[in-house]
Amino acid sequence: MPVTGEGEASEIASRPQTVAELTDVLRQGGYLADRGLATALFVALSLERPILLEGEVGVGKTEVAKVLAATSGRKLIRLQCYEGIDTNQALYEWDYARQMLQIRALSEHEVTGEGAVDKLFGPKFLLERPLLEAVRAGDRAVLLIDEIDRADDEFEAFLLELLSDFQISIPEIGTIRAEHAPLVVLTSNRTRELHDALKRRCLYHWIGYPPAEREVEIVLVRAPGVPEALTRKVVAAVHRLRELDLAKPPGVAETIDWVRTLDFLGETGLGPEAAEDTLGAVVKERDDLDLVRDHLEEITSGAGYSGG
Amino acid sequence: MAGQASFVVVLTNFERELRAAGLSVGTGDLLAYCSAMAALDPSDLLDLYWAGRVTLVTRRDDLPVYDEVFRRFFLGGGDPVREMLTLRAQVTTGSEAVLEVPATDPGDEPGPEQEATLGLMASDAEALRHKSFAACTPAELAAVRRIMARLRLTPPRRRTRRARAAPAGRTPDLRRTVRESLRMHGEPAELFWRQRRVRLRPLILILDISGSMADYSRHLLQFAYSANRAAARVEVFCFGTRLTRVTRALDHRRPDRALELAAQTVFDWEGGTRIGASLDAFVRDWGRRGLCRGGIVVICSDGLDRGDPAVLATAMERLRRLSHRVVWVNPHKGGNRDFRPSTLGMMVAAPHVDLLLSGHDLNSLEELAALLPRLS
Numbered sequence: 001m002p003v004t005g006e007g008e009a010s011e012i013a014s015r016p017q018t019v020a021e022l023t024d025v026l027r028q029g030g031y032l033a034d035r036g037l038a039t040a041l042f043v044a045l046s047l048e049r050p051i052l053l054e055g056e057v058g059v060g061k062t063e064v065a066k067v068l069a070a071t072s073g074r075k076l077i078r079l080q081c082y083e084g085i086d087t088n089q090a091l092y093e094w095d096y097a098r099q100m101l102q103i104r105a106l107s108e109h110e111v112t113g114e115g116a117v118d119k120l121f122g123p124k125f126l127l128e129r130p131l132l133e134a135v136r137a138g139d140r141a142v143l144l145i146d147e148i149d150r151a152d153d154e155f156e157a158f159l160l161e162l163l164s165d166f167q168i169s170i171p172e173i174g175t176i177r178a179e180h181a182p183l184v185v186l187t188s189n190r191t192r193e194l195h196d197a198l199k200r201r202c203l204y205h206w207i208g209y210p211p212a213e214r215e216v217e218i219v220l221v222r223a224p225g226v227p228e229a230l231t232r233k234v235v236a237a238v239h240r241l242r243e244l245d246l247a248k249p250p251g252v253a254e255t256i257d258w259v260r261t262l263d264f265l266g267e268t269g270l271g272p273e274a275a276e277d278t279l280g281a282v283v284k285e286r287d288d289l290d291l292v293r294d295h296l297e298e299i300t301s302g303a304g305y306s307g308g
Numbered sequence: 309m310a311g312q313a314s315f316v317v318v319l320t321n322f323e324r325e326l327r328a329a330g331l332s333v334g335t336g337d338l339l340a341y342c343s344a345m346a347a348l349d350p351s352d353l354l355d356l357y358w359a360g361r362v363t364l365v366t367r368r369d370d371l372p373v374y375d376e377v378f379r380r381f382f383l384g385g386g387d388p389v390r391e392m393l394t395l396r397a398q399v400t401t402g403s404e405a406v407l408e409v410p411a412t413d414p415g416d417e418p419g420p421e422q423e424a425t426l427g428l429m430a431s432d433a434e435a436l437r438h439k440s441f442a443a444c445t446p447a448e449l450a451a452v453r454r455i456m457a458r459l460r461l462t463p464p465r466r467r468t469r470r471a472r473a474a475p476a477g478r479t480p481d482l483r484r485t486v487r488e489s490l491r492m493h494g495e496p497a498e499l500f501w502r503q504r505r506v507r508l509r510p511l512i513l514i515l516d517i518s519g520s521m522a523d524y525s526r527h528l529l530q531f532a533y534s535a536n537r538a539a540a541r542v543e544v545f546c547f548g549t550r551l552t553r554v555t556r557a558l559d560h561r562r563p564d565r566a567l568e569l570a571a572q573t574v575f576d577w578e579g580g581t582r583i584g585a586s587l588d589a590f591v592r593d594w595g596r597r598g599l600c601r602g603g604i605v606v607i608c609s610d611g612l613d614r615g616d617p618a619v620l621a622t623a624m625e626r627l628r629r630l631s632h633r634v635v636w637v638n639p640h641k642g643g644n645r646d647f648r649p650s651t652l653g654m655m656v657a658a659p660h661v662d663l664l665l666s667g668h669d670l671n672s673l674e675e676l677a678a679l680l681p682r683l684s
Contacts, residue, residue, distance in 0.1 A: 019348065019355070039348070039358035046347035047340060054368060084469030088483070096486040103490065120490070152470070190368070191598035199366040200336065206368050247596060 015045060015072065029071040031064055032218050040205040041068065048139075050163050050184035052148075052199065055207035058251020060218075061187040062146055068183065069142040077137065077182075078144045079130040081151035087158060091168065093127045121172035132176070135168050139180035148198075149188040156195050163201050212239055215255060222256050226263045233270045234259045238282065240299045246288045257281045275300045315350060316342055322381050326364060329377050333364050356382065438671050449527075452670055456530050462681045463511040463542075463604050466632075467504045477503030509632060510541035511680075512600050514590060516609035517574060518548040518581035524639045524667060526567075528608045531673055533558050533566050543599060546574045547586035553594075583613040583653050584620030591626045600631040604683060606676075608637040608667055611654030620653060624660040633662045633683050637676060641666035 016022040022045075023038040033041070041064070044051040053061040069076035079090060099120055106119075128136070134143040145159070162168070163184060167177040186202060188194060210218060215235045220228060238255045250258075258281045267274045275296055283292050292299065323338045340363040348355040357378055365374050473481060481502040489496040513532045517525040525546075532544045536558045543555045552574045560566035587607075594600070605627060613620055628634050636657065641664065658664065663683065666672045 035354060036358045036361070039355060040362040043344040043347065043359055043362055047343050049340065051362075086470070096483065099490065100486060152468075154470075189597075191601075196366070200334065203340070203362045204366050205362055206371065245592065 016042065018042075025071050026064070026067055027221075029067040030221055031060065031067040032214065032221060033064065034210070034214065037064065037205060037207060040203060044185075044203050045183060047203075048181045048183075050186060050202040052186045052188060052194070052202040052204050053207055054188045054190050054204070056209060056249065056251055057189055058253040059207045059209060060252060061207055062144065065142055065144040065185040065187075068185070069144075072142075074139075074183070075137055075141045076144060077130050077134045077141050078146060080146045081148050081155065083150055083152055085151050085155050088129075090129050090131050090155070090158075092129055092132045092170065094121075095125045095127050099125050123173070126170070126173070131162060132168060134182050134184075135162075135166055135176055135178045137182060138178040139182055141182040143182045143184045145184065145186045147189060148186045149190060149192045149194060153195065156198050160195075160198050160201060163198075209242060210252065212236065215239075215252060218252060219256050219259050223260050223263075226259050227268065230262060230268055230270070231259055234262065237270055237275070237299050241282065241292065244291060244295065244299075246283070246291065247285045248283075248288060250282045254282045254284075270300050272296050272300050315345070319345065322360070322377075323364065325377050325381050326374065329373050331365065331370050331373060331377075337364050353382065438669055452527065453530050455670060456527065456534055456673065462677075463509045464681050464683050465506045466509050466602060468507045470505045471502040472505050474501060474503035477501035479503070508541065510543070510600065510603035511535060512543045512545070512603055512605045512631070514545045514547065514551075514587070514605065514607045514609075516548070516581065516583065516607075517546045518612075520581060520610055520612045521608075521639070524608070527673075528637075528667065529554075529567055529570060533570075536566075541603075543594075544570075545590060545594075546570070547583070547590075548574070549580050549582050549586075551586040551589045551593075580614055581609075581612055582615040583609055583611070583657075584615040584617065584623055587623035587627060588619055591623050591630065595627060595630045600627070602632050604633045604635060604680065605631045606635045606637060607657075607661075608639075609653075610638055610640050611651040611657065613651070613653035613656075617652055617656045621656050621660075624657045628660045628662075634660060635663045635665065635676070635680075635683070636661040637665050637667035637672075639666060639668040641668070 016025055019035070019038050019042045022042050023033055023035075026033045026038065026041075040051060043049075053064070055061055066076055068074075102120055102125075130143070134141050148156070148159070151159075166181045167175055169175040184202075209215075212235050215238075216228070216231050219231045219235065220226065235255060238250055238258070242249045258278060261278045261281045262270065262274060265274070265278070276293070279289060279292060283289050319342055320338060323333050323341070326333050341360055344359040344363055345356065348359055350356070360378065361371070361374060365371060471477075471479070471481075473484060479502055481500040484500040484502075485496050485498070488498060488500065513528075513535060515525060515528045515532060517529075521528075529546070532542075532554075536542045536544060536555070543553070544558055546552050546554050554570040554573055557569035557573050558566045560569060624634075636654075638654065640651075663679070665676050665679070667676065
């Protein structure tokens with residue numbers, strides 16, 4: 001359901017009223033959420049609090065924010081965190097080059113006085129970054145702060161302040177306040193323990209790997225046109241892979257990739273040869289590759305097809 | 309609305325149970341829980357469970373505790389056999405004075421005698437530094453602990469991606485230059501510089517507390533405590549037959565209380581040793597998540613391993629790749645300069661270790677503290 005642009009008041013009023021409604025809405029957007037995740041998102045929407053999604057890699061933490069934005073008519077504003085990110089990249093920055101040119105132009109035409117300086121700090125020269133955009137958009141946006149665990153402590157402290165009030169004061173312009181807070185979704189891969197204060201501010205939900213049945217459903221929704229029999233075999237194999245002690249266990253995204261690859265190659269089952277050929281879609285580490293190759297037979301056992 | 313009020317009381321009692329079980333749940337969280345239940349269906353058990361999990365729990369490790377308390381409170385489930393026994397250990401800390409003033413006869417000149425006493429004190433302390441922990445008397449051990457409490461462990465530094473203004477920096481700070489030049493009609497009169505900030509590397513201490521290390525383990529724990537106080541990002545783990553993280557327990561201002569808490573969280577004091585399995589657990593549960601990325605890992609163990617050496621070899625290899633430097637502190641090394649690892653564990657681990665030190669006495673620990681900042 002491709003819905004873009006800012007929503008209006010009527011679309012916000014169509015916010016799901018029960019957990020079941022929200023689950024349906026997400027399903028229509030192509031995302032299968034389990035009861036826990038749907039409840040967590042529903043509570044976040046009702047209480048207008050940010051939600052922190054932690055989980056393994058590739059289980060759909062980022063995806064859920066995208067689908068939520070698309071299905072509820074909100075704009076998706078994405079802030080990708082990395083080490084060393086600061087307010088200039090996250091909040092706003094002045095367009096210095098333009099300002100200098102403007103100064104030159106003003107001084108050439110010998111325009112002086114109050115108005116000249118004010119013009120220099122007008123909205124034309126303000127480069128809005130994701131957080132400021134989100135504050136301006138208010139509840140017409142879903143703010144996705146991706147991989148917050150890659151940012152450092154200073155950024156977390158700054159973010160905490162923002163998430164509490166949702167107002168930003170720019171000295172030259174004034175205070176910008178959001179009437180209603182946007183839905184904020186933070187994702188983390190747990191490479192680092194987040195600060196307690198930030199965790200307290202947010203609701204917390206852990207997304208684990210889905211059970212086999214659900215994973216089959218997810219793959220069938222995300223990769224339509226793929227035969228169900230193949231999907232079942234691949235999901236069984238992936239679940240066995242996750243039991244092995246891999247450095248990078250495959251996530252749901254890898255399962256979908258593997259199924260798509262096999263389908264593209266025209267395979268209808270998962271024999272050892274087919275698995276060996278397409279292993280790169282699901283195992284991404286050298287050590288893991290060696291380990292998996294040793295156990296290839298038992299991983300694909302029961303998943304092969306009769307005949308050559 | 310008596311029904312609502314009694315429901316809130318139920319939720320409050322549940323929150324109190326959670327706190328008794330060790331979760332840190334605040335009143336704000338309880339308020340959020342009540343608001344969430346107001347939006348959901350209070351008679352639905354699943355909603356009750358998930359809403360509580362989302363609002364009251366903030367860490368993944370607390371989830372099993374939450375599950376258990378929920379089952380006990382709302383479902384009236386029986387207590388499973390608890391692995392954890394909560395004992396309250398009373399530690400009587402005697403505060404002895406270091407200075408021993410000998411009884412002087414009245415009228416005697418205290419000057420020279422005092423000097424002699426002080427001289428003795430100094431040499432006592434010196435002797436204490438080189439006395440192996442195993443050979444210390446309890447009084448000497450107490451003295452050692454006091455000295456150790458003042459040790460400052462500083463990990464080495466690394467440059468980060470953040471920059472700060474510095475007049476002697478190497479990259480120009482365009483933002484500041486332009487800002488300042490706005491005052492001068494756009495002429496960049498002065499060029500400002502910035503420099504990348506320097507930060508301490510994380511320090512990870514992994515202490516062996518098994519039977520063979522009995523004489524040294526408590527001192528190493530004290531050492532870890534002072535390290536925790538001194539440096540910014542320190543993680544402390546203990547292992548015997550299995551690995552336990554004691555960083556949070558050591559986060560206490562009073563050292564005796566911190567050590568007491570740490571001692572309570574670990575269960576296999578002076579039991580057997582499985583170095584390989586414990587290090588493997590460390591790599592799998594913590595290392596892969598990036599805890600030791602760019603950090604210094606200090607393993608304090610004697611290398612007497614009862615497990616499979618292959619497991620130890622793989623774990624050490626992985627650990628080496630994940631961290632910046634690996635330091636092994638072996639109390640049996642002693643002062644022997646050309647120490648050849650004699651235990652199988654040491655032999656297996658030695659190729660993956662960047663620095664091998666001894667940790668048998670105070671002097672060696674001070675050496676470690678001195679060497680640490682220079683590792684890079």
